[in-house]
Amino acid sequence: MEFTGGIMLPNKTALKIIKKYIIRFEKGEDLNKFKEELIKSLLDHNLLIKTEDGTYTLVSENREELMHSKIGSLREGVEKFVIPSDLKKMKNPKILDLCSGMAYNAIAALHFNKNCSIDMIECCKEVLFLSMCIDIPYREHDIMKEKLKNFFRGNCEGEDKINIYANDARKVIKKLNNKYNVVFHDAFSPQRDSVLYTLDFLKKLYEKMEDNSILISYSSSIPFRSALVSAGFVISEGDSIGRKRGITIGYKNPSKDRVLKRISLTDERLIALSTVGVPYRDVNLNLTHEEIVKNRYLERIRMKEKLLSMGKYYSTKKVKLGKIDKKFLDIQDLNLNSSEIILKMRELLES
Numbered sequence: 001m002e003f004t005g006g007i008m009l010p011n012k013t014a015l016k017i018i019k020k021y022i023i024r025f026e027k028g029e030d031l032n033k034f035k036e037e038l039i040k041s042l043l044d045h046n047l048l049i050k051t052e053d054g055t056y057t058l059v060s061e062n063r064e065e066l067m068h069s070k071i072g073s074l075r076e077g078v079e080k081f082v083i084p085s086d087l088k089k090m091k092n093p094k095i096l097d098l099c100s101g102m103a104y105n106a107i108a109a110l111h112f113n114k115n116c117s118i119d120m121i122e123c124c125k126e127v128l129f130l131s132m133c134i135d136i137p138y139r140e141h142d143i144m145k146e147k148l149k150n151f152f153r154g155n156c157e158g159e160d161k162i163n164i165y166a167n168d169a170r171k172v173i174k175k176l177n178n179k180y181n182v183v184f185h186d187a188f189s190p191q192r193d194s195v196l197y198t199l200d201f202l203k204k205l206y207e208k209m210e211d212n213s214i215l216i217s218y219s220s221s222i223p224f225r226s227a228l229v230s231a232g233f234v235i236s237e238g239d240s241i242g243r244k245r246g247i248t249i250g251y252k253n254p255s256k257d258r259v260l261k262r263i264s265l266t267d268e269r270l271i272a273l274s275t276v277g278v279p280y281r282d283v284n285l286n287l288t289h290e291e292i293v294k295n296r297y298l299e300r301i302r303m304k305e306k307l308l309s310m311g312k313y314y315s316t317k318k319v320k321l322g323k324i325d326k327k328f329l330d331i332q333d334l335n336l337n338s339s340e341i342i343l344k345m346r347e348l349l350e351s
């Protein structure tokens, strides 16, 4: 993947190719005249890949990394984001579609609930443009293509059912005035780009969410889940789709009828008691990934020293194996959700 200003972007060559066509489109040229040429050019360079459901994804510099998983770009949108959010049952849901990319998640959302309104945030205009040029087998793709056409031609005025913000989500989030029922969090993995997984960004998201709203991410990373808990979310394990670990669901003040599934006992302990649970931080929402990772590394050292001085340090191995004070294990036996368990264990650790 390509880094620009500390943010990870899709493949540089692909973006360069697409940019040439954006310029032609903005000058008024008809998309149908060149979209096949654009697709052919990306395919010829092995930059566009057909996934198992027949929809396309973009490749990165590192051939192992794609924008979507191989099980299918559209399938991912449906199974990892739309179905777990229970969108179908919602009345006029307001969705924040973070890292919209080729708009698969947004199109899938419209397909399952035509009454949803969506704020889309994507920092890379090229991938949004690509969405207009590929085939996505849902009728709602036509609605999205029309929206994107107006966006690229500068014909978007005022608030609409679908709004597109082409910038770093950290900048956009500060300006949004809406409150959301559903957040699709579809950034690249925190190991490669942590900027949208920090406690500080998640706190901002939390502020913009309604009560009983839901945030969904395919990432099950420990520092991310830890940050969700610290930001106030009630976390729940989702199904694993095309991966070993389940997706992560975060609720804001969930209603009593929400079915919450605990994350693994090991993960609860790692989040609460080990330095692996130290979240990524970006207080002013402007650091690069490298700065965030370095700061977290230093914070882990500080935490270890503090716990050692209190006689409460447990190695990651001990935490994983549960070779810790029984008082912590007793908390895990309580009939509480994972966030409540983690907060209680943290309280005990710090007492």
Ligand SMILES: C[S@@+](CC[C@H](N)C(=O)[O-])C[C@H]1O[C@@H](n2cnc3c(N)ncnc32)[C@H](O)[C@@H]1O
Pocket (backbone or CB within 6 Å): 007, 008, 009, 010, 067, 068, 077, 098, 099, 100, 101, 102, 103, 104, 105, 106, 121, 122, 123, 124, 127, 167, 168, 169, 170, 186, 187, 188, 193, 195, 196
């Ligand atoms: C995994 S892909 C998302 C795929 C997308 N949801 C779809 O349906 O096609 C991640 C996307 O996040 C975008 N991105 C990365 N960092 C970002 C940031 N800080 N703000 C906004 N978008 C970002 C990338 O350009 C990329 O398109």
